[in-house]
Amino acid sequence: MKEKNGIPAGILDADPALALLCDLIRRPSITPQDAGCLDRIADFLKPAGFDCEAMPFGEVSNLWARRGTMAPVLCFAGHTDVVPPGPLPEWRSDPFEPTFCDGRLFGRGAADMKSGLAAMVTAALQFVAAHPTHRGSIAFLLTSDEEGAACDGTLKVVEALIERGERIDWCVLGEPSSQRILGDTVRIGRRGSLGATVTVRGIQGHVAYPEQVDNPIRRFAPVLQELHDIVWDEGNEHFPPTSFQVVSIKSTAGAPNVTPGELEARFNFRYSTEWNYESLKRKVETIFDAHDIDYALQWHLSGEPFLTGAGPLTDAVVQAVREQAGFDPELSTGGGTSDGRFISPAGAQVVELGPVNASIHKVNEYVNVADVDNLSAMYRRIMELLLPDA
Numbered sequence: 452m453k454e455k456n457g458i459p460a461g462i463l464d465a466d467p468a469l470a471l472l473c474d475l476i477r478r479p480s481i482t483p484q485d486a487g488c489l490d491r492i493a494d495f496l497k498p499a500g501f502d503c504e505a506m507p508f509g510e511v512s513n514l515w516a517r518r519g520t521m522a523p524v525l526c527f528a529g530h531t532d533v534v535p536p537g538p539l540p541e542w543r544s545d546p547f548e549p550t551f552c553d554g555r556l557f558g559r560g561a562a563d564m565k566s567g568l569a570a571m572v573t574a575a576l577q578f579v580a581a582h583p584t585h586r587g588s589i590a591f592l593l594t595s596d597e598e599g600a601a602c603d604g605t606l607k608v609v610e611a612l613i614e615r616g617e618r619i620d621w622c623v624l625g626e627p628s629s630q631r632i633l634g635d636t637v638r639i640g641r642r643g644s645l646g647a648t649v650t651v652r653g654i655q656g657h658v659a660y661p662e663q664v665d666n667p668i669r670r671f672a673p674v675l676q677e678l679h680d681i682v683w684d685e686g687n688e689h690f691p692p693t694s695f696q697v698v699s700i701k702s703t704a705g706a707p708n709v710t711p712g713e714l715e716a717r718f719n720f721r722y723s724t725e726w727n728y729e730s731l732k733r734k735v736e737t738i739f740d741a742h743d744i745d746y747a748l749q750w751h752l753s754g755e756p757f758l759t760g761a762g763p764l765t766d767a768v769v770q771a772v773r774e775q776a777g778f779d780p781e782l783s784t785g786g787g788t789s790d791g792r793f794i795s796p797a798g799a800q801v802v803e804l805g806p807v808n809a810s811i812h813k814v815n816e817y818v819n820v821a822d823v824d825n826l827s828a829m830y831r832r833i834m835e836l837l838l839p840d841a
């Protein structure tokens with residue numbers, strides 16, 4: 452591409468992925484708004500033989516699109532919603548007006564993850580045109596609520612698919628997985644995330660009469676120490692060691708001469724596949740039970756860990772990156788959570804391959820213009836490798 456201070460309109464006509472990306476950025480789809488993105492995508496998919504099914508839940512728009520009725524099902528997944536732009540004066544241009552400069556396309560969602568969407572949709576259109584009798588099925592699972600509560604998005608769609616016996620075999624998420632160069636990192640799993648709130652009960656009283664009080668801070672302190680000191684695991688081949696962090700402790704009677712009657716603390720685990728929700732929860736309860744403490748725990752599971760090992764999906768993704776980029780990607784389980792946590796428990800192999808994530812959620816979010824077509828070519832190659840002509 453030879454642009455200097457912006458790309459002439461003619462180039463957009465010749466580049467469907469870039470044109471679709473610009474169209475999507477112009478739609479201010481701040482979570483859980485979809486701003487018409489999914490309808491626009493369905494407009495492209497329907498004429499190519501995809502059955503497009505809107506699956507709204509609450510305020511959230513979702514799209515399940517599928518071409519073919521046979522297994523295996525190769526599903527591309529992602530989200531149309533974006534985080535708010537933040538301080539507008541710090542943007543070099545309107546966050547919802549795609550702007551080209553120095554080989555970059557600026558706009559909210561340019562990297563997370565409207566370029567992924569544009570690349571996967573155009574890849575599918577080109578693949579289907581060249582291979583109308585491909586094996587299996589191609590599907591899209593798209594939501595407008597990944598950045599927010601994520602309750603009525605991918606989770607609900609996957610539940611509905613399971614209920615009616617529709618299975619996803621392989622899933623490629625277009626989240627921005629790359630660190631410095633497109634394709635340098637492919638995510639093949641994620642750590643689990645488990646939060647808890649504990650309430651410790653004591654007896655409020657005058658500090659001058661220690662025999663009449665039961666101080667919940669003193670009760671909790673040794674438990675917290677133990678939770679911090681314990682080596683949860685050493686990690687394993689694919690995951691770093693499990694980590695425990697306390698994030699808040701609240702306890703006061705509001706006066707300097709009164710001990711509090713209650714303490715509330717919150718903590719979080721990021722955990723490897725050495726644990727699951729049940730085993731981790733049991734271990735924490737065992738630790739509390741070993742102390743003389745009156746407590747109640749409330750758990751919040753944000754996602755179990757998942758890992759996609761060696762197999763057809765990882766092979767295809769690695770080969771597609773190698774052919775297009777000229778190097779092998781690093782297979783990683785780092786980063787925060789993604790909707791992969793909802794798709795993996797349904798039995799699907801899940802990987803994430805998308806653009807460089809250096810600017811995501813920041814002001815002046817951008818994607819390298821050339822990466823959009825390169826990513827689309829990688830996705831198209833993954834389809835060719837996994838769904839050859841029947």
Ligand SMILES: [Zn+2]
Pocket residue numbers: 530563564597626627
């Ligand atoms: Zn994202």
